[in-house]
Amino acid sequence: MLKNKDLLGIKELSAEEINLVLDTAGGFKDVIGRDIKKVPALRGKTAVNLFFEPSTRTRTSFELAAKRLSMDVINFAIPMSSVVKGESLIDTALTVQALGADFIIIRHSSSGVPHLLSTKVKASIINAGDGTDEHPTQALLDAFTIREKKGKIDGLEIAIIGDIAHSRVAKSDIYCLKKLGAKVRLIGPPTLIPEKIQELGVTVFHNMEEGLKDMDVLMMLRIQMERQGKGFFPSTDEYAKNWCLTTGRLSLAKDDAIVMHPGPMNRGIEIVSEIADGPRSVILEQVTNGIAVRMAVMYLLAGVKR
Amino acid sequence: MRILIQNGHIIDPSQGMSGTGDILIEDGKIKDIKTKSREQRQKTRDDDHTERIIDAKGLIVLPGLIDMHVHLREPGFEYKETISSGTLAAVKGGFTTVCCMPNTFPVNDNASVTEFIKRKASQEGHCTVLPIGAITKGQKGEELAEIGTMKKEGCIAFSDDGHPVMNSLIMRRALEYSKAFGVPIISHCEDLTLSEDGVMNEGLLSVTLGLKGIPAEAEQIMIFRDILLAELTGGRLHIAHVSTEGSVNLIRNAKKRGVQVTAETCPHYFSITEEAVSGYNTNAKVNPPLRTKRDIEAIKEGLRDGTLDVIATDHAPHHRDEKMREFDMAPFGISGLENAVSLSLRLVREGILTMDQLVEKMTINPAEILQINKGNLKVGSDADLVIIDTDKEFAVRSDQFVSKGKNTPFEGWMTEGTPVLTVCKGKIYE
Incomplete structure (x- = not known):
C-alpha cells in the first residue's frame, strides 16, 4: 500500500513503496503488451491532465496510462482556459476537482505547486514535473527500466550526466536510485552541478572521461538550449566537446553498460546518434515502460485509504 | 488629561533609569517620572485631577x-x-x-x-x-x-x-x-x-x-x-x-x-x-x-x-x-x-x-x-510608552492581527511576553 493519496515526489516515498510501484508496473507491462491493451481496473474514474508547461511525451503517457485503466481523461488545455484570464492556480484546481476529477496530474514551472494543491483538493495529485523540484514518475520508470535490464538496482554504479542544477529528473533519479541501493555519481560542468548536492550522498565528476569509468548505467539529461548565453557554459559546441556521450567515451563504461535519456534529445550535443540509436540505448523502452509505471501509480493511489 | 502609571518597573536607557516607580502624564507629555526604593514609596501625585490611574505592578514600563x-x-x-x-x-x-x-x-x-x-x-x-x-x-x-x-x-x-x-x-x-x-x-x-x-x-x-x-x-x-x-x-x-x-x-x-x-x-x-x-x-x-x-x-x-x-x-x-x-x-x-x-x-x-x-x-x-527626540521618558517628551507583561503566555494567531497582513511564519508559536497597554502622545491603547 502507498501511504499518501498524492505522489508529490520520490523524497516522500520509502524503498518499499518504490518497489511496490515497480512490481505492480511489471504486471501492467504485460497488459499493454497484449493485443487488447486495456483493463477495467479504474473504470468510472476521471483523470485530468493539468499541464501548465508544454509537454508531449509525459502528457501523452499519462493519458494512455489512464485510458488503459479504463478511466475518462480530460486534457485541460491551459492556453485556452481561464488561466490566461488571470485565474489563480488554486481556483483552477478547485474547478477541476468540482468537475469530478479523481486524479489531477499536474506539471508546472514553479517548484512546490503539487504540494500546494495537495492541501487544497481531495483528488489525488500526481506530480508530472514541478519546476526544478521533482519528476517522480520519470524516476520510477527509469528505475523500472534499469531493474528490467540489469535484474537489480542495489549495488549498481550509475552516472547522471548533464545539467543537474536545473533538472527535476536528476533530483528524482538521485532520491530513487539511492533509496534502492545504487551508487550514484553526477557528471557535468561545475556551473550545472550545485556544490551542496554532494550532501545527498552522491559523488561529482567534472571530467567526463574520469566519471564514466566502470559505470553500469549512463543516464543522459537534456541540455536546455535556453541555458546557453546565461553563462552556464560558453557554447553548445564547447559543451559537446567536453560532455557529449560519444562512442569513444562510452567505451570507458562497463561493456554491458546501458544508456538512458528522458527525452527529448539534442543529438550531437549531449549524445551522438550512433549511441542513441545503437544497441546499448534503452531510450525507447523507457517510453514504453513509462505507461506501465504510470498505470501502477494511479492504480495504487486509487487504493490508498482516505 | 492626566494619567498616572504606578508601581511599574521603569526602564529608560536614555536616563540610565531602571527601577520601580511612577510616571505622570499630562496633556500628552511626560510631566513627571520617579523611581524610588520601597521605603520611599508614597502616594504623592495621585490627586483629584488624575483621570486615570494605571497599576503597573509586576509589569515593565518602557519608552x-x-x-x-x-x-x-x-x-x-x-x-x-x-x-x-x-x-x-x-x-x-x-x-x-x-x-x-x-x-x-x-x-x-x-x-x-x-x-x-x-x-x-x-x-x-x-x-x-x-x-x-x-x-x-x-x-x-x-x-x-x-x-x-x-x-x-x-x-x-x-x-x-x-x-x-x-x-x-x-x-x-x-x-x-x-x-x-x-x-x-x-x-x-x-x-x-x-x-x-x-x-x-x-x-x-x-x-x-x-x-x-x-x-x-x-x-x-x-x-x-x-x-x-x-x-x-x-x-x-x-x-x-x-x-x-x-x-x-x-x-x-x-x-x-x-x-x-x-x-x-x-x-x-x-x-x-x-x-x-x-x-x-x-x-x-x-x-x-x-x-x-x-x-x-x-x-x-x-x-x-x-x-x-x-x-x-x-x-x-x-x-x-x-x-x-x-x-x-x-x-x-x-x-x-x-x-x-x-x-x-x-x-x-x-x-x-x-x-x-x-x-x-x-x-x-x-x-x-x-536624530529624533523619541524613545525616552524624559520630562517634557511626548508621552509615548508601553507596558509589557513579560510573563504572559500566548499563541501567535494571525487571525487576531489588527494588521491587514496576516503573513507570519510564526503561526501557532507559543511565546511569552507581550505589550498589554501602549500610550501614544497621551492616548491609551489597550
Missing part, C-alpha cells in the same frame, strides 16, 4: 518603541495595509514611532508624497509616522531624488529599500549629498546580479526544494561596497535587515575602523532558519531570506556585542491571496509588528541581551540614528 523599518503600503497598496491599520498594529505591538519605507505607489520620492503620508498619519494614524524618502527618483537607482526638500517635509532617512542602488557612483553621490542634510542612507544590501531571481537562501535545502537560491554573498558584497563608500565619503550609512554571519563580521570590522555605519536586524533573522520554508511556506518567504542556524548565532552575537544597533521589524504586510500561490511568484515579506516584542524578549531570556540592552535597540539607538 514607546521605535520601529525604523516598516511598510505601511499607503498610498497605492491599501489592500495590503493602510496607514491606519499599520499604525494600529504598531501600537498593539508596543511601537509608538514607525518609519515607513518609500516603496508605495507613487513612490515617496518627492515632497508631495511625503506630505500626503504625514497628513494621512496625523488624521488617521495611531502613532507617530516618520517617512523614509527614496534615494533615487522612482527607486530606479539612476537620479537622486530631492533629498533636501523631502527632509524639510518630514523624511528622516533615505532608502531605495527593496531596489538597492546598484550603480556605485549613484550610491557614492547619495552618501555624499545626504551629508548636507544630516540624514542617514539606509541600504537594503543585495547584489541583484548575484541574487538574480532567487527566492530563498542558497544551500542544500534550496537544491532539494528546487527553489532558486540567494547566496549570503549577494548581501555581503553589497554591504562591503557600501561600507567602502561610506568610508570614502564620510556619509552616514545604516544597513537594513542584516541576515548573515558574513555581514555581521563586515560591519563589526568597519565599526572597528571607525566607519560611520550602523545596522539593524529583524526578529525573524534571529528566531527561525530557512527550514521554515520547507513545504513551500510562502509566509516564510522574505528578502533577505531566512538563513541557517550558524547565521542566527552570529546575529545574536552581533546584537550582544553591539555590532547590530537596532531591532526593526521590516513589517511587510501582504494580502492573503498574494501569498496563497506558487512559491516563486509570491511576494517577499513578513507581517512583523505584532510579535516583535515577544520574539525579542527571547533574547533576554536566553541571556544574549540584558533587558536594558534590548530596550536600547528598540528606543534610543534608532532615535540616535534618526
Whole structure:
C-alpha cells in the first residue's frame, strides 16, 4: 500500500513503496503488451491532465496510462482556459476537482505547486514535473527500466550526466536510485552541478572521461538550449566537446553498460546518434515502460485509504 | 488629561533609569517620572485631577518603541495595509514611532508624497509616522531624488529599500549629498546580479526544494561596497535587515575602523532558519531570506556585542491571496509588528541581551540614528510608552492581527511576553 493519496515526489516515498510501484508496473507491462491493451481496473474514474508547461511525451503517457485503466481523461488545455484570464492556480484546481476529477496530474514551472494543491483538493495529485523540484514518475520508470535490464538496482554504479542544477529528473533519479541501493555519481560542468548536492550522498565528476569509468548505467539529461548565453557554459559546441556521450567515451563504461535519456534529445550535443540509436540505448523502452509505471501509480493511489 | 502609571518597573536607557516607580502624564507629555526604593514609596501625585490611574505592578514600563523599518503600503497598496491599520498594529505591538519605507505607489520620492503620508498619519494614524524618502527618483537607482526638500517635509532617512542602488557612483553621490542634510542612507544590501531571481537562501535545502537560491554573498558584497563608500565619503550609512554571519563580521570590522555605519536586524533573522520554508511556506518567504542556524548565532552575537544597533521589524504586510500561490511568484515579506516584542524578549531570556540592552535597540539607538527626540521618558517628551507583561503566555494567531497582513511564519508559536497597554502622545491603547 502507498501511504499518501498524492505522489508529490520520490523524497516522500520509502524503498518499499518504490518497489511496490515497480512490481505492480511489471504486471501492467504485460497488459499493454497484449493485443487488447486495456483493463477495467479504474473504470468510472476521471483523470485530468493539468499541464501548465508544454509537454508531449509525459502528457501523452499519462493519458494512455489512464485510458488503459479504463478511466475518462480530460486534457485541460491551459492556453485556452481561464488561466490566461488571470485565474489563480488554486481556483483552477478547485474547478477541476468540482468537475469530478479523481486524479489531477499536474506539471508546472514553479517548484512546490503539487504540494500546494495537495492541501487544497481531495483528488489525488500526481506530480508530472514541478519546476526544478521533482519528476517522480520519470524516476520510477527509469528505475523500472534499469531493474528490467540489469535484474537489480542495489549495488549498481550509475552516472547522471548533464545539467543537474536545473533538472527535476536528476533530483528524482538521485532520491530513487539511492533509496534502492545504487551508487550514484553526477557528471557535468561545475556551473550545472550545485556544490551542496554532494550532501545527498552522491559523488561529482567534472571530467567526463574520469566519471564514466566502470559505470553500469549512463543516464543522459537534456541540455536546455535556453541555458546557453546565461553563462552556464560558453557554447553548445564547447559543451559537446567536453560532455557529449560519444562512442569513444562510452567505451570507458562497463561493456554491458546501458544508456538512458528522458527525452527529448539534442543529438550531437549531449549524445551522438550512433549511441542513441545503437544497441546499448534503452531510450525507447523507457517510453514504453513509462505507461506501465504510470498505470501502477494511479492504480495504487486509487487504493490508498482516505 | 492626566494619567498616572504606578508601581511599574521603569526602564529608560536614555536616563540610565531602571527601577520601580511612577510616571505622570499630562496633556500628552511626560510631566513627571520617579523611581524610588520601597521605603520611599508614597502616594504623592495621585490627586483629584488624575483621570486615570494605571497599576503597573509586576509589569515593565518602557519608552514607546521605535520601529525604523516598516511598510505601511499607503498610498497605492491599501489592500495590503493602510496607514491606519499599520499604525494600529504598531501600537498593539508596543511601537509608538514607525518609519515607513518609500516603496508605495507613487513612490515617496518627492515632497508631495511625503506630505500626503504625514497628513494621512496625523488624521488617521495611531502613532507617530516618520517617512523614509527614496534615494533615487522612482527607486530606479539612476537620479537622486530631492533629498533636501523631502527632509524639510518630514523624511528622516533615505532608502531605495527593496531596489538597492546598484550603480556605485549613484550610491557614492547619495552618501555624499545626504551629508548636507544630516540624514542617514539606509541600504537594503543585495547584489541583484548575484541574487538574480532567487527566492530563498542558497544551500542544500534550496537544491532539494528546487527553489532558486540567494547566496549570503549577494548581501555581503553589497554591504562591503557600501561600507567602502561610506568610508570614502564620510556619509552616514545604516544597513537594513542584516541576515548573515558574513555581514555581521563586515560591519563589526568597519565599526572597528571607525566607519560611520550602523545596522539593524529583524526578529525573524534571529528566531527561525530557512527550514521554515520547507513545504513551500510562502509566509516564510522574505528578502533577505531566512538563513541557517550558524547565521542566527552570529546575529545574536552581533546584537550582544553591539555590532547590530537596532531591532526593526521590516513589517511587510501582504494580502492573503498574494501569498496563497506558487512559491516563486509570491511576494517577499513578513507581517512583523505584532510579535516583535515577544520574539525579542527571547533574547533576554536566553541571556544574549540584558533587558536594558534590548530596550536600547528598540528606543534610543534608532532615535540616535534618526536624530529624533523619541524613545525616552524624559520630562517634557511626548508621552509615548508601553507596558509589557513579560510573563504572559500566548499563541501567535494571525487571525487576531489588527494588521491587514496576516503573513507570519510564526503561526501557532507559543511565546511569552507581550505589550498589554501602549500610550501614544497621551492616548491609551489597550
